[in-house]
Amino acid sequence: MLSTFFxxxxxxxxxxxxxxTIPQRDLKHYFIYGFLFGGLGDIVVVGLFQNILHIIWFKNAGVYNALGENLLSPLSWILTVMIFLRFLPLRKVFQYAYLIGFAAFSVGYGYLVHNAGLFDFQSWYYPFFSYMTFLFWWSTIxxxxxxxxxxxxxPA
Known part of the structure; x- marks a missing residue:
C-alpha cells in the first residue's frame, strides 16, 4: 500500500x-529547467545507472512501471528541481552549502524510496558514490x- 501511494x-x-512559493509569472521559466534537468535528467541518469551500469533499479512500481522505471519519478524530479532553483541562494558561499545540503537530502530521499520498497541499488553505491552523483547533478543544474x-x- 505504501509503495502505491508514495x-x-x-x-x-x-x-x-x-x-x-513560485510566483505565477515565473512558473513557466522554472518548469523549463525542471523539465530539462529534472525530468529528462532523471531519464538519462536512470538509463545510464539502471540499464547500462546496473547500479540502481526500480521495483514494485505497479501501474506506474514503464520500461523498468517508475513513470512518476521524472515528474517528481521536475517539481524537486523547480523547488531547488526557487530557493537557490544568490551568494556563492551559501550556494555551496545549499548544494552540499541538497545532495545529502537526495541521498536521504533515495534511502526513503528504498525503504518504501520502490528502489534498490548496489550496496557499495550508497551513500558515498550516490552522494557524489547527486552533488554533480545539483552542481550542473x-x-x-x-x-x-x-x-x-x-529574483522575485
Whole structure:
C-alpha cells in the first residue's frame, strides 16, 4: 500500500510547495529547467545507472512501471528541481552549502524510496558514490541556471 501511494503523495506535496512559493509569472521559466534537468535528467541518469551500469533499479512500481522505471519519478524530479532553483541562494558561499545540503537530502530521499520498497541499488553505491552523483547533478543544474536564467539576477 505504501509503495502505491508514495510517489503520488510526494508529487501532490511538491506541487503544493511549487504553487505556494513560485510566483505565477515565473512558473513557466522554472518548469523549463525542471523539465530539462529534472525530468529528462532523471531519464538519462536512470538509463545510464539502471540499464547500462546496473547500479540502481526500480521495483514494485505497479501501474506506474514503464520500461523498468517508475513513470512518476521524472515528474517528481521536475517539481524537486523547480523547488531547488526557487530557493537557490544568490551568494556563492551559501550556494555551496545549499548544494552540499541538497545532495545529502537526495541521498536521504533515495534511502526513503528504498525503504518504501520502490528502489534498490548496489550496496557499495550508497551513500558515498550516490552522494557524489547527486552533488554533480545539483552542481550542473546550478551552473546552468546561473549562466542562463534571468531569474538569478532579478529574483522575485
Amino acid at each position: 510517489y503520488p503523495c510526494y508529487i501532490v506535496a511538491a506541487f503544493i510547495v511549487v504553487l505556494l 546550478t551552473w546552468a541556471f546561473i549562466k542562463t536564467s534571468p531569474l538569478i539576477k532579478n
